[in-house]
Amino acid sequence: MRFKWNYDFIKISKYFYTFSIILIVLGILSLAIFKLNYGVDFRSGSNVDVTLTKPITEAQAQPVVEALKLSDDPSITIGDGRMNVRFEKVLTDTQENQFKQAFNKQLDSGASFEVNTVDPAIAKELERNALWAVLAASLGIIIYITIRFEWRFAVAAVVAMLHDAFIVIAIFSIFRLEVDLTFITAILTIIGYSLNDTVVIFDRIRENLRFSKQKKSGDIKTIVNNSISQTMTRSLNTVLTVFIACVCLFIFGSESIRMFSLAMILGLVFGAYSSVFIASPLWLLLKNRQKPKAKTPSKTTA
Template identity: 35%
Template sequence: MRLRLVPQDTNWDFFKYRTATFGVSLVMMVASLALWLTMGLNFGIDFRGGTTIRTQSEQAVDVGVYRDAIAPLELGDVSISEVFDPSFAADQHVAMIRIQAQDAQESVSGDTIDSVEQALQGVDDTIRFTQVESVGPKVSGELIQTAVLAVAAALAAILFYIWLRFEWQFSVGAVAALFHDVLITIGVFSLLQIRFDLATIAALLTIIGYSINDTVVIFDRLRENLRKYKTKPLQDVMNLSVNETLSRTLMTSGTTLIALIALLVLGGDVIRGFVFAITWGVIIGTYSSVYVAKNIVLWLGVKRDWSKPSDTTGNQFANIDA
């Protein structure tokens, strides 16, 4: 007897309240846009500019001790990470310290760098600064433009792919769902003022990939069922398709969330923003695959005169016991 998270043959009406769920999505998108425009984002060093310091010491790097030593200086956003390299000697321990620009200055002043060095030498007298580099606002602005272009290019590529594989209605629904996921995630970051840096952009691209994967699985089953049930109403075929892939959806999302929640709790401050973005993205992406992408396809309608019968009875990954 196998354990199931959902019954084997479900018949839940996911589109019974489609107007309400679609309305909620629109409200969340408008609210996210308003938060973004009014509160802004808490940009990290990557987008705000600042100074990167490379340190070297004979003692092992302790990121927590370094951070506690620098904290009294109140320098704002400070990122500390240890650098590993097989070519390093046994007593060569290297760390990278990134400090945000202070008071709209292009870089951290020399006095501030001296204060940081003295604070770190208080916990490790062998530490020394081997390299100091500054990232100005011009470079940071270019990074923001590049990040926006990366997300836009991902959405455009997915739009083209879905258009070729399915119908244009499917591609519009899929990209609308992805845009919904990205915008609401940005709104949450703006509301909570979580640090927004290049790692967050990587998380947004990961969300896009995860969400479109779930959407395509349901689209695949929907296309097969449309060929199988040529006279059945579109809404009923959609409900059938979502129910048939429900086990797969819950299994994939559930196991992913278990790993992400563990990282969110135990991963530390350095990766917390990145992990939070992906965790939220898995939840909102699973929701949008049904209540945004499928709602738009249902509203636009699809062609029903399929010329060829389906070669398969279903996607091999759609009926996983969960």
Template identity: 35%
Template sequence: MAWRLRLAPEKTNIDFFKIQWLTFGGSMALMVAAFVFWGMYGLNFGIDFKGGTTIRTESTQAVDVGAYRKALDGLAIGDVVITEVFDPTFRADQHVAQVRVSSADAEQAVGEEAVGAVQAALTALDPAIKFPSVETVGPKVSGELVKTSVLAVATTSILIMLYIWMRFEWQFALGAVLALLHDVFITVGIFALFQIKFDLTIIAALLTILGYSINDTVVVFDRLRENLIKYKTMPLKEVMNLSVNETLSRTLMTSLTTLIAVGAMLVFGGDVIRGFSFAIFIGVVLGTYSSVYVAKNIVLMIGLDRSDKPKNGRPSDHEFANIDA
């Protein structure tokens, strides 16, 4: 018989409600703390949200990001993000980078003097360097990006809630979305607490977290719906425990394999994607936790109507339950 790795026994009987005052209560406390950190420290916005200038460089010499950053140290400029650009159409001796510079004053755009100082410092390092393009994003455009990012997260949450409502019941939809917001708010709170750079890549990470977390929650809810039909007289809390236990092995395996991939990105991905990888890593952990301890607790508190109500001429727990989606 082939040996198979199991992260959990084939059958478990864990009472996930036994210490709900600690698990669910702790989650609520963390959300409150996240808002407090957000209010006290604010977010350390990157160039995308503060405004800045992108200077494209081109040289016959290889790009040394560390040397570029060292050459720009001490200049009267704000944050600097240096990214080497790769393209299969580039010549063998064509080395391109993007130097993104934010203004030292968040209310002002990067001035020509600051751009000139950056170009002079890089030219002193590499006399062969050229500057094909210089693009500036002002604070007004950055403010619009902030609003658009918030709108993207809010719209995604609403659409997910509508889908879950159609697929299950409104109680499931509310529980799922509140669990998603739990994951997002705590992640943002961690970024505020440690003042980690917050830019558009983090927004992409938050949207990815929403997708990952709802996938895990839907698996639990789908099993819960099947068991609600199967065990009509079993108390709701026990049906929920049974459903989470039955999907526990799948939940742990999915989370572990995802964390291995994201952990590799976090360790070996470098500075450019470190913030993104960190957000995803935290989000996967929180998403797994909320699927087990948060979403179903909210549904339990709201309650479910378990009476038999045939709809559309067939016995079903929900009129949309048999949609193939």
């Protein structure tokens, strides 16, 4: 037996709009003041992955790394049998050898190293390409939904999609979480899931409008609420399945995919409610502002 969600989703959407607006304003302020905490993928520098042969704490590693004076503020992250040291400046071959020798001598003689370097030109190019990827996805979605549905559906879907992406970016900026290439992958994946949920609801709205004789403003609102109710169980099942997998990746996965998993978790949560409380009410608002078609005068027979 299918569970029926008998709620006035459109009525309570104003609370979600308020919540989203607050988050967006905080995000804009955070981005303007602090910007994003870019990882080495998006800013120049060297990233050294160290495979350890014995346990080392951050308190032990910090004085050794800082004593080398290779960077103003090196960042150290220690995981299970691994350590990552990020330098804000690109290390020369001499500096790399200096780091390796000091590490082997003072901390772990059997440690092995992998050095990844990103110069300023590549960092800027990666940042630019990431922005173009999001813009290209938005344009493709507008064209697709406009052809399949109508432009009002396209506008509502893109607003919801950009809402989800920006909220996740805002949270990462507010809490100073690191943004790298896996984060961009997460954003594009979030866009896909958000769009999928939105299109499912829009498809049901279009179907219900086609077979309904109710065309007044209040009647269309009822159709939207019914359409959301009819697709709610399906949407929740889809989101929960991926959500559980992402939570498991976040808890049990390696350090390299932790931020990807966190971005996915946030995106799935905001994507689930934006399809219901952002995209659908926005389409209804645009639909209600549609000018009624002029009636053609009926011909009178002589």
